[in-house]
Amino acid sequence: MATILQYLVYGLQLGSVYALLALGYTMVYGIVGMINTAHGDFLMIGALGTYFIAKLFDSMSIDGTYPMLAVGCIILIATVMTGGIAVGVEAIAYRPLRNKPRMIALITAVGVSMFLTNFPRALPFIGPNPRPFPTLFTPKTFNVLGASITSTQIIMIVLAAVTMLALDRLVAKTKIGAQMRAVSMDKDAASLMGINIDKVISITFFIGGALAAVSGICYASVYPQVEVYMGSWLGNMSFVSAVLGGIGDIRGAMLGGFILGIAQIFATAINSTFGYAVGFIILIVILLVKPAGIMGKVTIEKV
Amino acid sequence: MKKILRILCLALCVIMAVSVCACGPSEKKGSVETIKIGLAFPMSGMAAMAGKYSTHGADVLKEELGGKITVGDKEYPIEFVVMDTEGSEEKTANVYQKLIEEEKVIAIAGPDSSKCMLAAAPIAQNAKCPAITSFGTNTAVTEVGDYIFRACFIDPFQGAVAAAYCDGQGHKTACIMFNNADAYSVGLKDAFVENYNGEVLAIEEYSGSDVKDYNVQLTKLAAQNPDVLLLPNLNVELGLQIQQARTAGLNCQIVCGDSADTPDVAKVAGPAIEGVAYVSAFSAESTDEAAKKFVDAYVELHPDELPNSNAELTYEAVKMIVWAIQNAKTLDRAGVRDALAAIDGLDLPSGKMTMDPETRNPIKGGIIMQYDADGITRYVSTVNP
Structure with missing residues (x-):
């Protein structure tokens, strides 16, 4: 029983990273209608960026731990920076192709993903070597019914849930949310109604990039190692999460992320190779059985 | 005109005759010919640092020999011919050609990289000239032919060293978690299982480096409560694994391969690194007698530095050649090859070394190093499996 509970904690920990990343994935798809395969690389940029920004704040650290204020600054700068890069990527690579066939945008996204991985790798001060991630939060361990859970894990899980709720409300209740839904429904009509499409899409990408950075920081806090390749596997898994929950649906992304995380941990408990493959098995099964995903509505248009 | 030509011809004849005469006696004097050993190491380029340490290691032996070698009851002058491989494959091949054809060396030590050695x-095999790589760990190197040897142990052998260490420490039970997608990891695990006298309680695996979550496997192993946890994995994975193992409640001895010998592993693992042991080829801190002698002699020659594995393995490679020359049945390349293959229990800084005549890989001692609480490595013991 304690073991199962412990696995559940691990599953939620992994699932919250997938969920946070999948939220951005699914939002970009829902509003812009493109699959941004470079989304996983935003996570890498967020985590690597945090590493370098933390280095700048090095003088404030005491015994390798940073004061709360510095941690807040580091996270804020890294998040805004990654959001900015996401906006830049959209403006440079995706915007000119917005009215071209979807396939072209998809191929461009693959290219952007390769660029974002390999450009930092080629930079001499970054390079391909993995780096130890600084300790931003000093975890406290609690014991719940025989299973141990750390404060970092609790923060991550709560953060994923709160972010999901906030995004859901943002899209449903606010003015910018209404504009997003309008753009999602019909770009041309929204434009005729006086909505600045470029601005709405930029904001969408900014939120997606910022969320990717936050998930990167979370991920690197529990698995304290950052490298330029870390985004590809997590990007794939968050894509599976988004599809599982119903791509385009914010609540679905969160649900999909947690389901995938827990499924991976329990599958690994049965057989580690099965655990490695379970993400892809889920993707295939969901596409065969319910292509719209758990929360998704059936629409005619598909990529 | 004709006269001038005739005189010129005569002069030429005289010169030639004189030169032949001059050569004649000197060739006779040279019947005690110099024995040459080739050293092929990267003295420039990216790997120049390794080359520097390597040649400094050879310097120690040069000093020991004092320019001469006694074979049977005869004394020969000995010379080390150092050539720069620049760390490139083509250049190494050229250097080998030159050493074998022009310098007529009896055997070659180096280079240190598997890549260059394979080129x-x-x-060397075609010319039937024995060659020993100092640090080429790739198994394919000695499979090139029966004239190719190595001074270092191959990766899987570390598993045997780890097993001998665990047995020596009285650890009765062990658990293993390894990367089933990596040859280094699988090789170490197999060698450990084969040589370990205790009981392997459970083996967990994972696939590749993509997944950074080992919590499930480690939680399962923690339930077995072993004396030892073997993590024969890559350095990019080890830091996280050590950290997660301690969190999962595995407070037993953790043993790793030489991949743990990078500062980043300690940085990622944080305080969890304390007490983690790993297998290594050599340590300057070794308390073994032969090792101490080598380190002292090295520091005397090069006071600003301590010998590293490159220096020590090069010393051993050249030492093996010198021993083989002294014990060869015939003083030629074939004789040296046969003697190299027959090395049995030679005293070296890393322990007693025996050459496996079949694979031409050494069977030798390994060093166990251990991290302390500050992530500094300390010498623990020398193990002879």
Whole structure:
């Protein structure tokens, strides 16, 4: 029983990273209608960026731990920076192709993903070597019914849930949310109604990039190692999460992320190779059985 | 005109005759010919640092020999011919060609990288000139042919060293978690299982480096409560694994391969690194007698530095050649090859070494190093499996 509970904690920990990343994935798809395969690389940029920004704040650290204020600054700068890069990527690579066939945008996204991985790798001060991630939060361990859970894990899980709720409300209740839904429904009509499409899409990408950075920081806090390749596997898994929950649906992304995380941990408990493959098995099964995903509505248009 | 020509011809004849005369006696004097050993190491380029340490290691032996070698009851002058491989494959092949054809060396030590050795080894094999790589761990190197040897142990052998260490420490039970997608990891695990006298309680695996979550496997192993946890994995994975193992409640001895010998592993693992042991080829801190003698002699020659594995393995490679020359049945390349293959219990800084005549890989001692609480490595013991 304690073991199962412990696995559940691990599953939620992994699932919250997938969920946070999948939220951005699914939002970009829902509003812009493109699959941004470079989304996983935003996570890498967020985590690597945090590493370098933390280095700048090095003088404030005491015994390798940073004061709360510095941690807040580091996270804020890294998040805004990654959001900015996401906006830049959209403006440079995706915007000119917005009215071209979807396939072209998809191929461009693959290219952007390769660029974002390999450009930092080629930079001499970054390079391909993995780096130890600084300790931003000093975890406290609690014991719940025989299973141990750390404060970092609790923060991550709560953060994923709160972010999901906030995004859901943002899209449903606010003015910018209404504009997003309008753009999602019909770009041309929204434009005729006086909505600045470029601005709405930029904001969408900014939120997606910022969320990717936050998930990167979370991920690197529990698995304290950052490298330029870390985004590809997590990007794939968050894509599976988004599809599982119903791509385009914010609540679905969160649900999909947690389901995938827990499924991976329990599958690994049965057989580690099965655990490695379970993400892809889920993707295939969901596409065969319910292509719209758990929360998704059936629409005619598909990529 | 004709007269001038005739005089010129005569003069030429005289010169030639004189030169032949001059050569004649000197050739006779040279019947005690110099024995040459080739050293092929990267003295420039990216790997120049390794080359520097390597040649400094050879310097120690040069000092020991004092320019001469006694074979049977005869004394020969000995010379080390150092050539720069620049760390490139083509250049190494050229260097081998030159050492074998022009310098007529009796055997070659180096280079240190498997990549360069693989490029040069076929040349030595075809010329039937024995060659020893100092640090080429790739198994394919000695498979090139029966004239190719190595001074370092191959990766899987570390598993045997780890097993001998665990047995020596009285650890009765062990658990293993390894990367089933990596040859280094699988090789170490197999060698450990084969040589370990205690009981392996459970083996967990994972696939590749993509997944950074080992919590499930480690939680399962923690339930077994072993004396030892073997993590024969890559350095990019080890830091996280050690950290997660301690969190999962595995407070037993953790043993790793030489991949743990990078500062980043300690940085990622944080305080969890304390007490983690790993297998290594050599340590300057070794308390073994032969090792101490080597380190002292090295520091005397090069006071600003301590010998590293490159220096020590090069010393051992050249030492093996010198021993083989002294014990060869015939003083030629074939004789040296046979003697190299027959090395049995030679005293070296890393322990007693025996050459496996079949694979031409050494069976030798390994060093166990251990991290302390500050992530500094300390010498623990020398193990002879």
